[in-house]
Amino acid sequence: MSSTCSATRPDYHVTPPSAWMNDPQRPFYLGGEWHLYYLYNSDFNFSDPTAGGGTEWYHVTSNDMVVWTQHGVVIEKYLPTSGGIYLGDIETGSAVIDTANTAGFGANAVVAILTQMGDGLQQQSLFYSTDNGYTFTPYSGNPVMPNPNPPAKPAFRDPKVIWDSASSQWVMALAEGNKIGFYTSSNLKTWAYASGFIPQNSGVDLGILECPDLYQLDVDQDPTKRTWVLAVGANGYNYGRTTGTAYWTGAWNGASFTPVNILPQWMDGGPDFYATVSWDDTRLPAADRYASRYAIGWMNNWEYANDLPYFGGWAGQDSLVREIKLITIGSTATMVSVPISSYTGTFGTGVSVSSKTITTNPATASLPAMAGGAYVIQTTVSKNAGDNGNEVRIKIKGDGTYATTVGYDFVNTQVFLVRDIDGVATDSMPTTPKQAYDTVRTAAVPLATNTVTLSVYVDWNSVEVFVNNGKAALSGLIYPNTGAETIQMVTDTGQLTLDSFTYASV
Template sequence: MRPAFHFSVPDNWKNDPQRPIFLDGEYHYYYLYNADYLAGGRGTAWRRATTRDHVAFVDRGVAIEKFTDGNGDCWSGSLVVDVDDTAGYGRGAVIALVTQARTDQVPEGAQAQYLWFSTDGGASFGPGGTDPVLADPDIAEFRDPKVIWDAVRGRWFMALAEGDRLGFYVSPDLAAWQRVGEFARDDLGLLECPDLFEMTASDGSSHWVLGVSANAKHRGLPATYAYWTGAFDGAGFVPDAAEPRWLDWGFDFYGAVTYPHHTPTGDEDATVRHAIGWANFWDYPHNTPTLLTDGYNGDDMIVRDLRLVPDAGGYCLASAPTSALRDYTTREHRLGDQEVDGHVDLPLHLAAYDLECVIEWSVDALTPTSEVGVDVCRAEGGTRFVGVGLDVGAAQVFLDRTMTINPTRGRTRAPLDTSRGRVSFRMLVDRTSVEVFVDDGRSVQSHRVFPLPSDDGIRLYARGGSATFRDLMIRELLVPESSVPAHESEEAR
């Protein structure tokens, strides 16, 4: 059941992604990894993989071992390339700020931020001393440092998750930190994995974006990546609007991080950014049949290309599966315009693919279409399937995994402008996930699902009135050796 084109851990366990860095023409992606998971062991290390196109990854092994410096295992944090040697480990050293929690301290398990450094291009790290660079035992939740270089003020800036708020800190050297502000929200649950960056929008204007993994299920909202556009002055962030937007309205896009896009010359392109999120959630982290079928637990959703675009509410992040994904097409099925009144079962049976079209529906007052969509991962006879549809009357797009094998049953919904009677529609289906991108990526939902190997049918449907799936294209996808450890890849070749 290992995914055909999504990133997955080679063995055992993965959870939170760490923001990738760009070095020597490659993106270095780190994530939390537990090599003892299948044996019942606890704790996470930082494992590294590299990629040039955000699709095919080469495993590089563990970069920061767990339980090696006397300060506990390694949780989330962030990496920076210290170009000017502000920290004293040499020009170009890779510095990681990592949350660790010592169980022998009072209070037990107090969280603090520790510095690790690498002088071999991020392949391995050593501890920068035994003491934390930032500790506050009076705050129970004190983790996930996200560090950026504030070029305007010539200093480092950190956003830190502190329960119902983000603490803001500055430093000249990544070691001595001073608190300068905060961003508080008491209606989004526990805040984790903050994010802060500047982007150039499609209209040429520049905006700061503050993101955070949040849980707003109690408000009928997602538990994924919430974000605000706004103003950043080096010490505080003022949002353009009180309510956040959501990068994903589904069940499984948690702990997500974004990172800059680099041109072939290595320069950052401020008009594009990438995002990667953990394909799981803490309500059911261990519920996966891949433990038995493949000996691992841990996938990511597809890397996305993000662009900042204006809309009626200000600016939003529009997502698309990263562009290089199409380079891994093994076969194309050009199905043209599909007119549907009732349902049409496509003559294809596929496990891993990219489905793309424009959906149009009837807005005639006498025969208005009430719902139009696609059932994927469909068993013969229809007893199991994943439903993706547009609820025209409710002005919503939904992703429903109720009728298939999944961690928990349920349907997620996102608002949708149905006034035009047409919308762009794209869906990625893999062996353990379904992701749907609607309205040029302004609305996305991601679900973790576990269809049986025989659940590979595709049905188009329209209810109430008719619908047309224009220029329907399905691309079969496969990334060879995308999740195989580097030493095994060499042996295979």
Template sequence: MRRFWLLAIVALVVFGCKDASETNTNTDTTISDDVNNNVEQYRSRFHFTPEANWMNDPNGLVYFDDTYHLFYQYYPHGTVWGPMHWGHAVSKDLLNWEHKPIALYPDKHGYIFSGSAVIDKQNTAGFGENAMVAVYTYHNANLEKENSILYQTQGIAYSTDKGETWTKYKNNPVLDNPGIKDFRDPKVFWNVDKLKWQMLLAAKDHIQIYESNNLKNWAKISEFRLNDNPPLGVWECPDLFKLTVEGSTEEKWVLIISHGGESSPNGGSGTRYFVGDYDGITFTTNQKVNKWIDYGTDNYAGVTYNNTPNNKRIFIGWMSNWNYATVTPTETWRSAMTLPRELKLIKMITVIL
């Protein structure tokens, strides 16, 4: 008898929203019953899109004070990829979004690549009780041009006004590069069992896990590796969280990893997941077969929200693919996010005769 755990994906568009009929004058994703209204060509009414210019990975997904925050990779000076910033939008219902000013700009340490955000309820970092703290990758383009492999490090910034304004930590970076070319996309969460912050980092072809008491000083505690054959593209945008199996009290951990290149079942970039166990140090799984969050080509770099009510795992991905992201036929803006989806675990039992 073999057990299978499957990740059930439930769209939140209908029943996950407060009131999808509420009027919203601050966003370009407002739903209207008038099919003939003046909507820009290709502009989705359901999926989040930037007001203008380039967008890719969702970043810093965090819920605080009855508000969902969506940060994202953003280039404000064109419709193709450029020096990365963090764009920012907020929503009460995950459907109607209000655009906010750019949250994070590049600085002397580099561009602002992907990362996560947490609410520091215990003021462990000393930035203030309930400070919103962003943990992100610095990408130093000058070091990259010099053929150094040390061009990606990790930095933090904080907000004490619910994400309206941001201050970068004066002693950035908080984690130097250990000698790995691709060292990025920190996903940070509070481990309630260990009472410590923990962070996953994509490190070329594996995941590294770090631990901290204060979000400033990090120590590596483990790695997760696979012998993929054939190897998939570079590992990116990891996420790790615990779910209760539907209809039971059993708990399992889920690890999400995105891959570039031609990794997904239908070509291009994609996101797979693993169901296993995590003891606060090491993630283990006996899963032998790749499982994919989405079998379409338009789902990449997705991660889940931190700090949600009842610890729901709400997932948003970038609704594009690196094979064609820069050539989609929109004029003043480019890219969209997937619909928010709640992730759940279900168990299927198959008798092997």
């Protein structure tokens, strides 16, 4: 058996003050700060995660999207309507700034539309704020979108609302089982069905869809190649993946979405990047907001979320905030993502080595002395003439027996994450969730040269790997043993060339 898991809280990720968190809610900038909400369950039962009450919205703010200040629950679960009817717990939705006062709550009111579920019935309710998102009032006419066919329509959730300037109306993307429904409104209160997007109609089975996201980006930062993106939380098991964030590029005509290709792409190849939300920087000139945007996801997976060895009285965290762009790879517009530049100030002065050989012996690379549980590794590795290694392997959070391994396979041109001997999680989970947790995760990254660059962000119990400036990413939770802090760099066989290696800790 492995030893006890460290109870150290992550240093540079959003975590709840206690109990449980899951889906992040799309942030916005207002009153000189960023506002982020996430689903929070103060009644989470660590002994029986399936018990306890539902979720509500918890509020945090930041100036840089790295350091966040907690403000507590802002939309409470089980609030009654004006008629005294309890609509249920507060689930995923989205908030918009109603600059033109279309809803009648005042110019620049924050309007949140979210799913409330009571007695298994999912409906959409509206809450509004006139103090920059610090307090919310339930709309007296809730639900603004009653379930149209109870109980035969159990999946009716996760509204994502945007303003479509081309058609001068609000647009909502809503998860409805294997379908994304699109709705339109002039006032955020009354909604009309416009169309539906069903991947299964084209033979693509992604299971139950959740947490849709609809937005625009410029391909290659070229405004003449502006395109629409539809992203969803999806199940990738039919495609050799786990649950994650799938996306399509395509066209939106004000009423319906048409993808370029019905087969989706994926924002992250790791096991723990779900319920993703994205947002633009409204401080920028309008024309510049489509070059890139930000994204954040929930780092967990429903295949084993109720079986993880949570510690320290809290459960769950968000991913790093990422900058996402669309670039052409081959002939396909592809999402790339890297951590936002603000994280640079999180880490101290790095220590580096360069021009080394990597072998199966960890001592060969002569890595600098390293310690701590939260750090970033930036490394470049080549397979040069005479190099006969196939894989570079970076073993993080090791204690001599247990470790997590990330690396790159030059033969199959893919990045990988291996955590089947990471520590506590290895011994703690039942068989079925453990199989999902232990599965090796990969993402294809073909190389234009013989060199690969890996950026590895470790924060006590998570790792996020970005390859070749974000052309692929792998994100996963890890549960290392207490005191597991060694880092080793080796090959699977033979040797490879370590061009550079920099380590910087928090």
